Amino acid sequence: MSDPEGASINNTSSGPVNRLLNSILLLWRDASIRPLIMQAVVVLLVVAMGAWVINNTMNNLETRGISTGFDFLSQEAGFGILQSLVEYDESHSYGRTFTVGILNTLLVSVLGIFFATVLGFLMGVARLSPNWLLARLSSVFIETFRNIPLLLQIFFWYFAVLAALPHPRQSYALGDALFLNLRGFFFPKPVMEQGLSAVFISCLVAVGLALFLRYKHRKQRVETGKGISGAPYLMAALIVGIPAITWWLSGATMTFDMPELKGFNFRGGLSIIPELGALLLALTIYTAAFIAEVVRAGIESVQKGQKEAAASLGLKPGKTLSLVVIPQAMKVIVPPLTNQYLNLAKNSSLATAIGYPDLVNVFAGTTLNQTGQAVEVIAMTMAVYLTISLSVSLLMNIYNKRVALIER
Amino acid sequence: MIEQELKMIPAREPPKMAVGTIAWLRGNLFTGPLGTAAILLIIYGLILTVPPLVQWLFLDATWFGASSEACDREGACWAFITARLDQFIYGFYPSEEYWRPNLFFAQLAVLVGWLSIKSTPWKKWVLGYSLVIMPVVSWFLLYGDIFGLAKVDTHQWGGLMLTLLLALCGMIASLPFGVLLALGRRSDMPVIRSLCTAYIELWRGVPLITVLFMASVMLPLFMPVEVSFDKLLRAMIGIIMFQSAYMAEVVRGGLQAIPKGQFEAFDSLGLSYWQGMIMIVLPQAMRLVIPGVVNTFIALFKDTSLVLVIGLFDLLAIIQAGLNDPKWLGNSIEGYLFAGFVFWIFCFGMSKYSQRLEQQLHQGH
Numbered sequence: 001m002s003d004p005e006g007a008s009i010n011n012t013s014s015g016p017v018n019r020l021l022n023s024i025l026l027l028w029r030d031a032s033i034r035p036l037i038m039q040a041v042v043v044l045l046v047v048a049m050g051a052w053v054i055n056n057t058m059n060n061l062e063t064r065g066i067s068t069g070f071d072f073l074s075q076e077a078g079f080g081i082l083q084s085l086v087e088y089d090e091s092h093s094y095g096r097t098f099t100v101g102i103l104n105t106l107l108v109s110v111l112g113i114f115f116a117t118v119l120g121f122l123m124g125v126a127r128l129s130p131n132w133l134l135a136r137l138s139s140v141f142i143e144t145f146r147n148i149p150l151l152l153q154i155f156f157w158y159f160a161v162l163a164a165l166p167h168p169r170q171s172y173a174l175g176d177a178l179f180l181n182l183r184g185f186f187f188p189k190p191v192m193e194q195g196l197s198a199v200f201i202s203c204l205v206a207v208g209l210a211l212f213l214r215y216k217h218r219k220q221r222v223e224t225g226k227g228i229s230g231a232p233y234l235m236a237a238l239i240v241g242i243p244a245i246t247w248w249l250s251g252a253t254m255t256f257d258m259p260e261l262k263g264f265n266f267r268g269g270l271s272i273i274p275e276l277g278a279l280l281l282a283l284t285i286y287t288a289a290f291i292a293e294v295v296r297a298g299i300e301s302v303q304k305g306q307k308e309a310a311a312s313l314g315l316k317p318g319k320t321l322s323l324v325v326i327p328q329a330m331k332v333i334v335p336p337l338t339n340q341y342l343n344l345a346k347n348s349s350l351a352t353a354i355g356y357p358d359l360v361n362v363f364a365g366t367t368l369n370q371t372g373q374a375v376e377v378i379a380m381t382m383a384v385y386l387t388i389s390l391s392v393s394l395l396m397n398i399y400n401k402r403v404a405l406i407e408r
Numbered sequence: 409m410i411e412q413e414l415k416m417i418p419a420r421e422p423p424k425m426a427v428g429t430i431a432w433l434r435g436n437l438f439t440g441p442l443g444t445a446a447i448l449l450i451i452y453g454l455i456l457t458v459p460p461l462v463q464w465l466f467l468d469a470t471w472f473g474a475s476s477e478a479c480d481r482e483g484a485c486w487a488f489i490t491a492r493l494d495q496f497i498y499g500f501y502p503s504e505e506y507w508r509p510n511l512f513f514a515q516l517a518v519l520v521g522w523l524s525i526k527s528t529p530w531k532k533w534v535l536g537y538s539l540v541i542m543p544v545v546s547w548f549l550l551y552g553d554i555f556g557l558a559k560v561d562t563h564q565w566g567g568l569m570l571t572l573l574l575a576l577c578g579m580i581a582s583l584p585f586g587v588l589l590a591l592g593r594r595s596d597m598p599v600i601r602s603l604c605t606a607y608i609e610l611w612r613g614v615p616l617i618t619v620l621f622m623a624s625v626m627l628p629l630f631m632p633v634e635v636s637f638d639k640l641l642r643a644m645i646g647i648i649m650f651q652s653a654y655m656a657e658v659v660r661g662g663l664q665a666i667p668k669g670q671f672e673a674f675d676s677l678g679l680s681y682w683q684g685m686i687m688i689v690l691p692q693a694m695r696l697v698i699p700g701v702v703n704t705f706i707a708l709f710k711d712t713s714l715v716l717v718i719g720l721f722d723l724l725a726i727i728q729a730g731l732n733d734p735k736w737l738g739n740s741i742e743g744y745l746f747a748g749f750v751f752w753i754f755c756f757g758m759s760k761y762s763q764r765l766e767q768q769l770h771q772g773h
Contacts (some may be wrong), residue, residue, distance in 0.1 A: 039599035042603065056629070056632050057629045065572035134447075148710070148751050149724065151713045156744040159745055163740070346614070347616040350617060350714070352617065364618060368621075378625065382610075
């Protein structure tokens with residue numbers, strides 16, 4: 001507290017006001033108290049602003065006659081939804097529309113992530129290919145689709161490409177099973193009959209056993225230098241054998257529900273509506289272009305010396321790739337890759353622009369318009385995306401800690 | 409004794425040519441039978457697709473006309489674009505005032521050129537002008553209602569002009585907020601740190617479309633009844649809030665790259681926190697993050713197309729609206745190709761610029 005400047009003020013000043021100012025100045029100059037004062041001021045400001053906003057909102061809602069609270073979730077929604085993974089019709093509640101929206105968002109995200117990963121890895125590897133033409137082509141692909149807004153790409157697929165498909169009566173057909181037309185892509189639906197659930201369970205058991213075998217095999221190889229002989233064949237036999245035997249023993253049957261043209265559209269089977277198709281195409285291609293760059297950067301980050309070292313140890317090119325290059329590249333690839341996955345999930349909200357019934361379209365769109373409860377609806381919508389993002393980031397951090405290079 | 413016959417070992421094959429066209433072809437195209445097969449397949453595919461595409465895009469295209477009926481040839485109907493080009497660029501801006509957006513574009517072009525060409529002088533002042541004065545000047549230039557300029561309401565703005573405006577506004581305004589948030593997130597004060605972290609993670613965790621919905625539906629609710637916001641202003645506020653969070657993360661990356669010694673050095677010189685940040689840390693950090701900033705700008709530029717969902721007519725939205733004109737039905741491919749081309753030019757240009765910067769930065773070390 002023996003601040004020389006503070007002291008000089010003290011000398012020249014007299015009177016109670018100056019003395020008060022002086023002691024405030026001394027507090028302000030104290031390095032352990034100043035942060036406390038500043039934080040208190042910030043908290044006060046934030047609270048004041050929050051109170052002001054809440055007060056305004058309450059006034060506004062009252063003048064507009066909009067009710068508050070989450071009671072609307074149990075009211076009847078009264079509108080139809082184009083595609084739903086759970087049972088849904090007009091008589092279900094707004095709460096149900098929320099679920100339907102989340103499921104549709106998750107559906108397109110998961111499918112998109114799968115296809116974008118496959119395409120992205122192919123393109124990323126192709127860009128590094130020694131084949132000049134292939135490398136050029138993939139770089140043209142990447143540079144084109146990365147630099148065009150996703151919304152534009154969605155519109156292109158939906159309004160320009162898929163809208164040009166023929167009417168149901170003139171569908172492109174493959175046999176009597178697959179049909180592609182203006183209304184979507186139709187394909188047979190496998191129908192589970194009795195006994196098939198046993199087969200399904202046995203599949204899970206088989207995969208579990210195979211994974212256990214793989215773990216044992218690897219452990220033994222690390223400890224003794226030699227794994228269980230014939231382990232890969234044994235694993236394949238397990239995965240194919242157990243379900244096949246169960247199938248044969250239980251005598252389960254499986255039939256297909258085939259799509260059929262009835263009137264103006266197809267009935268039966270499963271279908272991908274054009275909105276989902278366009279969204280999926282655009283999301284896949286757009287994200288794949290980014291993933292390709294991530295993959296390329298990852299592979300390039302592995303130093304040449306690593307490959308040379310592996311080769312001089314006598315590893316074959318395939319083993320070099322799987323034991324030396326890919327594990328190191330993955331450390332660089334995975335964090336930005338997860339980022340791309342999150343971007344894809346967030347970008348799937350553009351679905352609303354072409355009417356695919358995702359969360360934003362169904363909930364922040366129709367439900368918001370019908371109930372007018374903007375605050376609750378938008379907050380719930382944001383909370384869903386936030387939950388996805390934060391939980392993935394959390395998993396990511398755990399993963400990063402596990403794989404981070406342990407330095408000497 | 410056994411007579412040994414001395415024999416020469418047969419000479420080895422000469423090494424394959426490592427230079428020249430044939431060697432290049434062998435090394436880069438016809439690599440083994442699989443590579444050769446792939447190449448032939450690709451070339452076949454290109455022959456199948458490229459000539460008809462060129463035919464459709466250029467040779468058979470109709471370039472001018474008053475409606476879809478003018479496009480009686482096989483190829484693309486670019487008449488749709490040429491006839492409506494003014495609208496695609498200026499939106500519904502009154503045509504006798506086109507010189508104002510033109511002046512805005514010219515100013516932008518000069519500034520961008522000035523800042524990206526290496527040998528121009530007074531870079532600092534030009535940068536300061538672009539970040540502080542240019543936005544204000546541009547606003548008055550386009551909005552008018554001052555110095556005898558006619559007032560042009562924001563609902564008449566649209567097209568490429570609006571796209572550029574939204575992107576620029578998001579970029580320039582998010583810079584200071586981003587820097588403050590980044591400093592806050594690295595602050596020693598727990599309250600400020602957690603507030604900044606919460607803000608950043610909140611906006612980065614939600615899609616822009618929900619932010620725009622929020623800005624357009626909820627902002628009017630948050631304000632006192634008598635305050636009313638323009639639709640454009642609401643979109644801008646949404647974009648700025650969103651973009652600041654991304655900017656903050658980019659700047660934080662730069663701050664983290666500054667060695668601790670720099671902080672200790674300004675402390676020991678007796679500089680205050682802000683003096684040290686402004687004079688020592690930020691100049692170094694900002695130079696490091698320029699490529700990252702340009703990359704977020706590219707993302708923002710593409711994202712501005714989302715304002716379509718809240719009813720603003722940016723480049724994509726105005727083309728989309730034009731496609732529904734009964735006079736011009738059936739030109740959706742041409743419309744989207746044009747929009748894609750314009751966006752692509754801007755984004756590709758910026759990404760090349762950022763790559764060049766990155767290389768320059770690398771050489772410095």
